[in-house]
Amino acid sequence: xxxxxxxxxxxxxxxxxxxxxxxxxxxxxxxxxxxxxxxxxxxxxxxxxxxxxxxxxxxxxxxxxxxxxxxxxxxxxxxxxxxxxxxxxxxxxxxxxxxxxxxxxxxxxxxxxxxxxxxxxxxxxxxxxxxxxxxxxxxxxxxxxxxxxxxxxxxxxxxxxxxxxxxxx
Numbered sequence: 717x718x719x720x721x722x723x724x725x726x727x728x729x730x731x732x733x734x735x736x737x738x739x740x741x742x743x744x745x746x747x748x749x750x751x752x753x754x755x756x757x758x759x760x761x762x763x764x765x766x767x768x769x770x771x772x773x774x775x776x777x778x779x780x781x782x783x784x785x786x787x788x789x790x791x792x793x794x795x796x797x798x799x800x801x802x803x804x805x806x807x808x809x810x811x812x813x814x815x816x817x818x819x820x821x822x823x824x825x826x827x828x829x830x831x832x833x834x835x836x837x838x839x840x841x842x843x844x845x846x847x848x849x850x851x852x853x854x855x856x857x858x859x860x861x862x863x864x865x866x867x868x869x870x871x872x873x874x875x876x877x878x879x880x881x882x883x884x885x
Contacts (some may be wrong), residue, residue: 729792816852
């Protein structure tokens, strides 16, 4: 286990790995994250309805891992991590996978204390411990400055919704 990042311990918080018992917490944090980013509440309820059964087996078998920051016994922040199969790439020419950061969330009452940065520091250390050489994430507008300060940079990724009529944006 990696020692908690300085920002987390300086804030008096403990940190622990996610577990299968965190299923509902992760679903709640994910939905709150997207709601705060301006996504449609109805679409998010539908997303969570499908995310929950997708996440449950991945939490049980460790394909989804990460950390929860705690103030006493109360979870106040979290970060999810995954290893993604990806063909060798100029950014990781000898590896067939990359790290993926998702579901970074800090409760509003604990923001502006460096917790997200501390969780990102833990994520980077965990990826390194697992032998990964490259990681990606999708940042909200609120998260972009946190990641940029930690050395993350934008990429050339583009996206297209293939069935735009299926769900509200």
